[in-house]
Amino acid sequence: MENNGAANGQARPRPFGLRHDAWGRLVLIDAEGRQHTGVEVVRAFPISDPRHGIAICDAKGRELVWLADLDALPASLVQQIEDELTQREFMPIIHRIVKVSAPIEPSEWEVETDRGRTSFVLNSEDDVHKLDEQRALITDAHGIRYLISDIEQLDANSRRLLERYL
Amino acid sequence: MNGTNEKWDALPISWHEEAAGQLEASETLLAWFEPDLDNRLSYARGLVVLTDRRLLSRRAQENGRTSWESWPLTESMSLRTDEHGSAALLELADASGRLACWRYTAAQATAAQRLVQKWASWRRGQRAGSASERALAVCPSCGAAINADEGRCEACAAGPVKPSLSALFRLASFSRSRAGLIVLGFLLTLAATTASLVPPYLTRPIIDEVIRPWETTKTDNSSLAIWYLGGLAGAALLAWALDWAKLYVLAWVSERISADLRAKTYAHLQQLSLEFFGGKRTGDLISRISNDTERLCNFLSINLIDFASDVLMIVMTAAALLWMNPLLALAALCPFPLIVWMVARVRGRLLRGYRQAGAAWGAMTSVVADAIPGIRVVKAFAQENREIERFNASNERVFYSANRLNKVWSLFGPTVTLLTTCGLLIVWASGIWQIYLGRITLGVLTAFLALISRFYTRMESMIRMGSAVQRASASAQRIFEILDKKSNVPEPVRPIHPGRLRGKIELRGVRFKYGTREVLHGLDLIVEPGEMIGLVGPTGAGKTTLINLICRFYDVSAGAILVDGVDVRSFPVEEYRRNIGIVLQEPFLFYGTIAENIAYGRPGASRDEIVAAARAARAHEFILRLPCGYDSLVGERGQNLSGGERQRISIARALLIDPRILILDEATSSVDTETEREIQAALENLVRGRTTIAIAHRLSTLRRADRLVVVENGQIAETGRHDELLDARGSYARLHQAQMELVYGRDSSGK
Numbered sequence: 055m056e057n058n059g060a061a062n063g064q065a066r067p068r069p070f071g072l073r074h075d076a077w078g079r080l081v082l083i084d085a086e087g088r089q090h091t092g093v094e095v096v097r098a099f100p101i102s103d104p105r106h107g108i109a110i111c112d113a114k115g116r117e118l119v120w121l122a123d124l125d126a127l128p129a130s131l132v133q134q135i136e137d138e139l140t141q142r143e144f145m146p147i148i149h150r151i152v153k154v155s156a157p158i159e160p161s162e163w164e165v166e167t168d169r170g171r172t173s174f175v176l177n178s179e180d181d182v183h184k185l186d187e188q189r190a191l192i193t194d195a196h197g198i199r200y201l202i203s204d205i206e207q208l209d210a211n212s213r214r215l216l217e218r219y220l
Numbered sequence: 221m222n223g224t225n226e227k228w229d230a231l232p233i234s235w236h237e238e239a240a241g242q243l244e245a246s247e248t249l250l251a252w253f254e255p256d257l258d259n260r261l262s263y264a265r266g267l268v269v270l271t272d273r274r275l276l277s278r279r280a281q282e283n284g285r286t287s288w289e290s291w292p293l294t295e296s297m298s299l300r301t302d303e304h305g306s307a308a309l310l311e312l313a314d315a316s317g318r319l320a321c322w323r324y325t326a327a328q329a330t331a332a333q334r335l336v337q338k339w340a341s342w343r344r345g346q347r348a349g350s351a352s353e354r355a356l357a358v359c360p361s362c363g364a365a366i367n368a369d370e371g372r373c374e375a376c377a378a379g380p381v382k383p384s385l386s387a388l389f390r391l392a393s394f395s396r397s398r399a400g401l402i403v404l405g406f407l408l409t410l411a412a413t414t415a416s417l418v419p420p421y422l423t424r425p426i427i428d429e430v431i432r433p434w435e436t437t438k439t440d441n442s443s444l445a446i447w448y449l450g451g452l453a454g455a456a457l458l459a460w461a462l463d464w465a466k467l468y469v470l471a472w473v474s475e476r477i478s479a480d481l482r483a484k485t486y487a488h489l490q491q492l493s494l495e496f497f498g499g500k501r502t503g504d505l506i507s508r509i510s511n512d513t514e515r516l517c518n519f520l521s522i523n524l525i526d527f528a529s530d531v532l533m534i535v536m537t538a539a540a541l542l543w544m545n546p547l548l549a550l551a552a553l554c555p556f557p558l559i560v561w562m563v564a565r566v567r568g569r570l571l572r573g574y575r576q577a578g579a580a581w582g583a584m585t586s587v588v589a590d591a592i593p594g595i596r597v598v599k600a601f602a603q604e605n606r607e608i609e610r611f612n613a614s615n616e617r618v619f620y621s622a623n624r625l626n627k628v629w630s631l632f633g634p635t636v637t638l639l640t641t642c643g644l645l646i647v648w649a650s651g652i653w654q655i656y657l658g659r660i661t662l663g664v665l666t667a668f669l670a671l672i673s674r675f676y677t678r679m680e681s682m683i684r685m686g687s688a689v690q691r692a693s694a695s696a697q698r699i700f701e702i703l704d705k706k707s708n709v710p711e712p713v714r715p716i717h718p719g720r721l722r723g724k725i726e727l728r729g730v731r732f733k734y735g736t737r738e739v740l741h742g743l744d745l746i747v748e749p750g751e752m753i754g755l756v757g758p759t760g761a762g763k764t765t766l767i768n769l770i771c772r773f774y775d776v777s778a779g780a781i782l783v784d785g786v787d788v789r790s791f792p793v794e795e796y797r798r799n800i801g802i803v804l805q806e807p808f809l810f811y812g813t814i815a816e817n818i819a820y821g822r823p824g825a826s827r828d829e830i831v832a833a834a835r836a837a838r839a840h841e842f843i844l845r846l847p848c849g850y851d852s853l854v855g856e857r858g859q860n861l862s863g864g865e866r867q868r869i870s871i872a873r874a875l876l877i878d879p880r881i882l883i884l885d886e887a888t889s890s891v892d893t894e895t896e897r898e899i900q901a902a903l904e905n906l907v908r909g910r911t912t913i914a915i916a917h918r919l920s921t922l923r924r925a926d927r928l929v930v931v932e933n934g935q936i937a938e939t940g941r942h943d944e945l946l947d948a949r950g951s952y953a954r955l956h957q958a959q960m961e962l963v964y965g966r967d968s969s970g971k
Contacts, residue, residue, distance in 0.1 A: 098843070100848055101851040
């Protein structure tokens with residue numbers, strides 16, 4: 055499937071299949087039966103709209119398949135894609151901010167996330183970005199992104215620590 | 221007589237009567253021009269008139285009279301302007317030498333050039349634009365009749381800005397909507413002041429009715445004492461509650477007013493034309509919006525409240541004093557007029573000082589705002605120390621201007637304190653004397669001293685306020701300076717709504733001046749809907765100026781630009797620009813996500829539309845490769861994108877608004893050839909079906925253009941297709957050859 059096919063995002067995607075080969079690489083079998091090895095599944099809007107706009111690109115980054123709506127696909131395929139995305143995407147969701155080392159940057163943050171407890175270094179207050187009323191994204195010194203999915207849901211102490219940056 | 225009048229009617233009315241006698245019966249007026257200087261460069265109004273057979277001139281003589289001269293036109297005559305000096309020259313010469321010359325300022329430059337052009341076109345025998353053909357145009361903004369050559373409407377021309385009497389009073393217009401709360405605040409202030417006057421007033425009965433009787437006669441008035449003490453405590457509590465309410469209410473109001481002011485200033489700033497920003501330094505504007513509004517807020521919330529309560533306190537204390545003992549009161553108030561006189565003297569000096577300090581602060585901010593965006597240049601040329609020195613110099617100016625203020629202030633403050641101490645001294649002296657005489661009791665004197673010390677404390681703080689008032693009004697003036705600026709691209713008074721344009725662009729005798737320098741000298745061009753025009757020509761020829769005029773970043777100095785047959789000045793600016801998509805040489809991305817940047821011109825666009833635009837701009841795949849896809853942050857910080865990637869995002873941005881008119885200003889000149897090829901492919905999607913005007917230095921970029929327009933020295937040199945222009949062997953052929961030589965070397969250029 056070439057770009058032209060993918061370009062028509064609204065149309066129903068043509069049938070395709072995914073599997074892993076013996077080396078653990080993801081293989082896409084497109085509508086013509088061709089196999090593309092080492093493809094990647096990426097979300098176009100991982101933060102603002104993760105369930106829509108998912109692309110499968112080949113190893114060079116060329117787009118092979120565009121999936122406008124994840125929920126419109128057969129359940130088994132959705133499962134496969136989601137598994138793949140979980141493998142690929144690492145963006146811990148912060149549940150609690152335990153401690154911020156200093157009121158000036160760079161500061162060390164100790165947080166509890168959905169993937170466990172960790173600490174990171176925040177280089178600049180510009181790296182805390184408020185996405186909308188509820189959510190905020192923090193990028194640490196290594197470029198790892200942490201999501202706060204609902205500021206209101208944090209406990210009072212975490213909110214107090216975060217307040218200055220928003 | 222009638223016939224003569226008709227011939228002269230293009231002249232300003234003030235000349236009609238005088239000029240009427242000069243014209244012969246069958247003579248036709250071609251053009252006129254008013255030199256505004258005499259030959260010694262003093263101001264003097266004259267007139268130069270070109271007819272179909274003569275050049276006439278009226279000059280003021282030294283004895284106050286005027287004289288007319290005329291030269292019959294001959295073949296050998298030449299008329300030319302020389303505008304290199306600060307005063308320009310119009311010169312009439314023939315084969316034997318100079319016949320006459322006129323001097324004029326830049327204000328008359330357009331008219332002089334028009335005269336020379338009329339002369340030239342008449343000489344060519346075309347007689348174009350003669351008086352009989354002169355069409356009166358209609359002002360595109362207000363509908364008034366205007367001279368078609370002039371292009372500017374007298375009725376719409378902005379008058380001089382009224383000097384603001386007192387900038388602080390103009391703040392009142394921002395507070396009108398909060399009038400209720402302000403009144404409440406002042407009532408609370410009044411009540412709080414009254415409550416705070418109770419304790420000193422109670423000192424008299426406490427001393428005279430409780431303490432003194434016990435001291436002298438051992439009379440026990442303790443029940444009375446409890447009452448008075450209760451009164452004191454009650455008054456303190458009441459004053460606390462009232463102060464709290466008053467401070468909160470007035471602080472809220474003042475914060476609100478200064479927020480409104482900031483919002484209005486910024487909104488106004490966004491409406492101003494590019495010309496304004498060309499002449500202003502970013503730092504100074506930032507300083508006005510942030511610093512000056514902050515100062516005003518401080519003034520309104522802290523100083524103004526204090527000031528109001530001080531005035532109230534002073535009036536009420538003075539009344540209480542007079543009521544208790546008029547003679548003592550008059551003695552106590554002796555230094556008061558002296559202080560008022562002093563305040564009046566230093567006021568003006570303080571205002572000037574604060575204005576200067578504000579300007580110095582703005583200059584300092586500007587140094588930072590200049591240097592930070594240009595930090596790569598600074599470092600590349602190792603000029604860090606120079607920048608530091610530049611900052612230090614302006615920082616020192618801030619210090620000096622503040623210091624000058626402090627000199628005045630440091631002397632003034634203690635002098636006031638000295639005078640108030642004198643007042644207290646007078647009260648002590650006359651009080652002791654009056655007690656001695658048995659006219660007043662000890663209680664009265666104590667109460668008096670308590671009151672008068674309050675009076676002078678308030679007095680001092682009110683005078684210190686003087687400086688805050690001056691500082692705030694300097695800030696207010698700096699803000700209103702922006703608010704009073706009118707846009708050079710005015711909104712039409714009677715707008716025509718463009719809706720969705722077809723995209724036919726017509727330039728009619730377009731002229732444009734930057735300051736006094738005319739950069740476009742009468743361009744005529746018609747671009748059909750859907751046509752792609754390539755603008756080529758040397759740097760400084762006026763290509764970008766032309767595009768700025770079509771986008772209406774500026775307005776023409778003379779002539780007109782018509783889109784779909786309507787003058788662009790008749791369209792509301794915003795509705796018109798919605799039809800225009802621009803891709804610039806240096807794509808500018810705002811701080812935000814890629815999706816937000818693509819949707820900048822149409823914030824409501826759906827995600828599918830954004831993706832479709834990115835695909836057409838060949839940006840989709842590289843965006844998918846970014847860690848957050850379309851949600852990746854770009855701009856000042858965050859993702860670093862290459863020039864080509866940024867450019868493709870800006871193409872997607874232009875595609876998304878689906879413009880009828882597309883402007884490409886050197887869209888591919890800052891990227892390598894490989895990237896250019898990708899951008900070219902993206903542009904082909906963009907150009908399809910739209911009226912496109914593209915500027916490019918690399919002529920290869922313009923191979924898709926339907927027509928090429930060569931601009932040279934502010935005029936159109938040639939137009940035509942690529943091969944036509946090559947065959948014509950004109951400017952384009954020369955440009956083309958030069959580029960081929962660059963690419964293939966000199967040898968192959970002939971092939």
